[in-house]
Amino acid sequence: MTATMRARRGDDLASRPWTGTKRHYDLFKELTVGLVVIGVAVLGLSAIFGSPDDRGVTLQDWAKAAPTDFVATTAAELAGTSDSAGYGPPYTDIAGATQTLGPIDLQSFSGVRIPVHPATDFVIHPLSLLPSQPAALAVWRAADAATQTRWATAYADALAKAPDGDPARVAPGPYGPVPVLSADLLAMARSGALDGAIRSEGGFAGLDATRSTLFLGDGAWFNGLATNLHLGGDQWGVMNETGDYPGQAWLWLFSLWYQIPAIGGAPNADVLVVGLMAVLSIALLLVPFIPGLRTLPRLIPIHRLVWRDYYARRRG
Known part of the structure; x- marks a missing residue:
């Protein structure tokens, strides 16, 4: 049979009228079911079984919900006793702060890739961005590191002894400018300005929330929120x-x-x-290559119960 005859025969077959069963097809109905009905089902099931989409926690939320914890954490940052201050790589270079497994120091392999200085990054630098810098900031900067640590440590200890940790009920002591700095930072956080100030330290467009998250994690309120x-x-x-x-x-x-x-x-x-x-x-x-371990399925044939239909047909 030539190619022309085969093509002509194929054309004849395609031109024959359909003699099989016919059924009405509503394209608009299919579109309605596909978009509306399925869409409603998806949204409904998502509302019932979906994961909650909670709003991100901010420093402003922290300052308003737990001001005493915020002030206590601020004092710890200035004293260098917070978790962030002593964490080690990749944030800080603190001798003996890393977690090791015998002689292996995995935490130090990466080095300090994201330098974080809690006292400066979380407290001093944000306060320096205020339109009218507090006089206490100049007093803090004029003191040496040992004096700064002594002031902040004394204030942190006094806060821990105060009733309910209330800064207003702290006994007088040699705290230097730390109480004023803590109060000013609390006011800055409550206004919402602290979130932007700390995020601006994270590079382009303030997209790096590392420092904000570290500051939040140093306090007790954030951990309590997670537990709740x-x-x-x-x-x-x-x-x-x-x-x-x-x-x-x-x-x-x-x-x-x-x-x-x-x-x-x-x-x-x-x-x-x-x-x-x-x-x-x-x-x-390595299970397939460990002698003895790889033969356990033969000794404990649980898989035969799972696929019992297959093995029943195989025996048949």
Whole structure:
């Protein structure tokens, strides 16, 4: 048969009338179902089962909700006793601050990539941006480092002894300009100006929230807020949802080890957990190559229960 005859025969087949079953098709109805009905179902299920989208916490929220904690944290930043001040790499270069695993110092491998000076970045520099700089700022700058630390430490200790940590009820003492600096920073935070001032230290367009987050984390209010939202380490750790279920289930693999006192209470708990998870992950990858371990499925044939239909047909 020539190509011309095959083409002509194909044309004849395509031109034949359809003699099979016909059914009415409503394109508009399909479009309505696809967009409206499915859209309503998705939005409804998202509202019922979706993760909450809480607004980000700011320094202004902190200053308004827990002013005493804000002032106490400010004093700790000036004294150099906050968590951020003694964290080590990648923020600060503090001898002996890193977590090690024997002779291995993983935390120092990256070096100080994001230099953070809590007293300057969180307190002194933001206050210097005020239109009318407080006189206490000049007094602070004129003092040497030892005097500054002595002032801030004394004030932090006095705050801890004051009823309810209220700055207004602190006993008189040699605090230098620290009470005034703390009060001015509190007022700056309540106005909302402190958030922008600290974010401006983070580079282009103030998109780096590292310093703001560190400052928040040094206080007790932020950690309490996380616990109230069920985000603590013994509440499944960090997750998108604010309940124990469903959460990001894979995080329990890490959070579990922190609940063991010997690990969670160790000064190098983070390194221990990361190292343990690395060993377990490598062991999981090597399961097919470990003699004895790779034969466990034959000794404990749980997979045959899962795929019992397949094995029943195979036996048949």
